[in-house]
Amino acid sequence: MKISVIGTGYVGLVSGVCYADAGNEVVCVDKVQEKIEMLNSGVVPIYEPGLKELIDKNMELGRLKFTTGIEQSVKDSDIIIIAVGTPSLPDGRANLDFVKNVANEIGVSINGYKIIVTKSTVPVGTNEIVESIISAQTDVVFDVASVPEFLREGSAIQDTLNSNRVVIGTNSKYAADVLSELHKPFTRNILVTDIRSSEMIKYASNAFLATKISFINEIANICEKVGADVTQVALGMGYDHRIGNSFLNPGIGYGGSCFPKDTQALIQIAGQMNYDFKLLKSVVEVNNDQRFNVLTKLKLILNDLENKTVGIWGLAFKPNTDDVRDTPAYEIIKSILDCGGKVKAYDPLAIENFKKTFRLSHNIIYCDTAKDVALDSDALCILTEWEEFSLINPTTIQKWLKRPNLIDGRNIYNEVQLYGTDLTYYSVGRPSLNKGVKDKSPVLFV
Numbered sequence: 362m363k364i365s366v367i368g369t370g371y372v373g374l375v376s377g378v379c380y381a382d383a384g385n386e387v388v389c390v391d392k393v394q395e396k397i398e399m400l401n402s403g404v405v406p407i408y409e410p411g412l413k414e415l416i417d418k419n420m421e422l423g424r425l426k427f428t429t430g431i432e433q434s435v436k437d438s439d440i441i442i443i444a445v446g447t448p449s450l451p452d453g454r455a456n457l458d459f460v461k462n463v464a465n466e467i468g469v470s471i472n473g474y475k476i477i478v479t480k481s482t483v484p485v486g487t488n489e490i491v492e493s494i495i496s497a498q499t500d501v502v503f504d505v506a507s508v509p510e511f512l513r514e515g516s517a518i519q520d521t522l523n524s525n526r527v528v529i530g531t532n533s534k535y536a537a538d539v540l541s542e543l544h545k546p547f548t549r550n551i552l553v554t555d556i557r558s559s560e561m562i563k564y565a566s567n568a569f570l571a572t573k574i575s576f577i578n579e580i581a582n583i584c585e586k587v588g589a590d591v592t593q594v595a596l597g598m599g600y601d602h603r604i605g606n607s608f609l610n611p612g613i614g615y616g617g618s619c620f621p622k623d624t625q626a627l628i629q630i631a632g633q634m635n636y637d638f639k640l641l642k643s644v645v646e647v648n649n650d651q652r653f654n655v656l657t658k659l660k661l662i663l664n665d666l667e668n669k670t671v672g673i674w675g676l677a678f679k680p681n682t683d684d685v686r687d688t689p690a691y692e693i694i695k696s697i698l699d700c701g702g703k704v705k706a707y708d709p710l711a712i713e714n715f716k717k718t719f720r721l722s723h724n725i726i727y728c729d730t731a732k733d734v735a736l737d738s739d740a741l742c743i744l745t746e747w748e749e750f751s752l753i754n755p756t757t758i759q760k761w762l763k764r765p766n767l768i769d770g771r772n773i774y775n776e777v778q779l780y781g782t783d784l785t786y787y788s789v790g791r792p793s794l795n796k797g798v799k800d801k802s803p804v805l806f807v
């Protein structure tokens with residue numbers, strides 16, 4: 362099949378490459394000339410494991426091309442996939458300007474029957490808007506379909522090539538058949554449904570996963586007070602298949618380009634229909650508070666942050682990505698700086714993006730290694746669970762630090778690794794591992 366993917370970001374690039382790898386002829390389109398030039402010269406603008414290799418392979422086979430020329434690529438394709446951003450507006454609603462602009466450009470260029478697919482995460486009813494924008498420009502017959510994307514950054518290629526499901530929302534039997542055929546190589550679970558349900562499935566899935574994270578974070582906070590270990594609690598809960606053991610890792614709250622934005626958008630979607638989505642509002646509130654637990658623990662250990670040096674390991678919102686959109690690291694670092702502290706930070710991949718995005722120039726030093734961060738720091742905070750960090754022995758960390766204070770915001774160390782250290786150690790929801798400033802066993806009411 363001949364496919365155009367409009368928007369060559371994390372989603373458009375990964376899915377475009379995977380469609381090419383399945384044997385389709387794919388053109389990835391972006392309006393940013395520099396991005397397209399990079400890709401055409403073999404440079405990949407984002408980091409995603411396995412992406413570069415797959416791009417090189419499919420470009421060499423002539424199945425994958427990059428262009429800024431949307432008009433020609435629309436004309437040449439059978440399927441046009443919209444994969445542009447839908448960032449938050451100040452009130453939390455999704456900004457649909459990029460999607461509408463693309464729909465307009467498709468309407469101007471369309472020259473025969475096409476299937477127009479929206480892969481961007483969009484509020485219920487958006488595909489109908491796309492349809493009406495295109496119809497206003499042309500008499501050509503076309504179908505629209507909602508095919509939301511469920512990939513995770515850091516494992517995007519694997520998630521796409523082995524999707525646990527593909528959802529196709531369309532009113533057209535023909536489009537459903539073509540799109541099912543297109544996605545057969547990636548999954549056995551294809552759900553064909555109506556457009557509005559498909560659009561809702563995407564938001565409901567992200568909201569549910571975010572709810573799981575906020576739930577386990579609250580359980581972790583309670584574990585800290587009652588002397589239980591959240592790792593054991595999550596394990597015990599997860600054996601129940603109805604609960605499942607994934608997405609029960611407590612930490613510093615979810616970040617990234619999706620959960621924060623999509624939870625806010627769903628609250629707004631509900632609100633526009635006069636429905637108060639109380640549960641999801643709490644999920645967001647819990648998530649915002651969770652980031653500041655790191656600061657609370659730092660203050661507990663250091664009393665006053667004025668002129669203290671705090672080391673930060675991890676700036677990306679999760680490991681194996683260079684993406685820093687809505688990373689919890691930003692607010693944590695900003696709050697340390699606001700309290701008069703100095704910050705030294707390291708991330709294996711995300712330093713440049715972090716610098717560019719947040720411009721936190723004062724009192725922050727970016728280091729080339731994890732060791733450089735720890736040296737001479739009054740405390741070290743682990744904010745992203747990069748494998749590189751978990752391979753460093755806590756005893757070594759203790760030797761590097763000026764004062765032996767470690768806040769493990771992602772629970773990367775276990776009891777065995779911590780054995781024999783004199784670190785003042787705080788993790789999330791595991792009070793028995795706290796060393797140094799160990800709380801007294803709490804009194805339980807029975």
Ligand SMILES: NC(=O)c1ccc[n+]([C@@H]2O[C@H](COP(=O)([O-])OP(=O)(O)OC[C@H]3O[C@@H](n4cnc5c(N)ncnc54)[C@H](O)[C@@H]3O)[C@@H](O)[C@H]2O)c1
Binds near residue numbers: 373445446463483
């Ligand atoms: N990032 C993820 O992990 C992920 C996963 C699932 C779904 N989504 C959703 O997919 C959509 C895209 O997300 P992303 O992270 O890939 O965004 P992104 O910002 O990385 O990429 C969007 C790209 O679209 C391009 N673009 C914007 N307007 C254009 C136009 N008129 N013509 C051509 N190109 C244009 C931009 O230049 C940019 O390169 C969003 O709706 C997001 O919510 C993202």
Ligand SMILES: O=c1ccn([C@@H]2O[C@H](COP(=O)(O)OP(=O)(O)O[C@H]3O[C@H](CO)[C@@H](O)[C@H](O)[C@H]3O)[C@@H](O)[C@H]2O)c(=O)[nH]1
Binds near residue numbers: 514617620
């Ligand atoms: O048990 C967990 C799991 C995740 N997280 C955090 O949650 C955030 C998101 O993680 P993850 O879901 O792995 O990454 P994303 O790339 O943001 O992917 C989510 O958002 C995408 C965009 O919509 C969806 O396509 C994916 O299905 C959905 O998992 C990160 O900050 C993680 O640290 C936790 O704190 N605890």
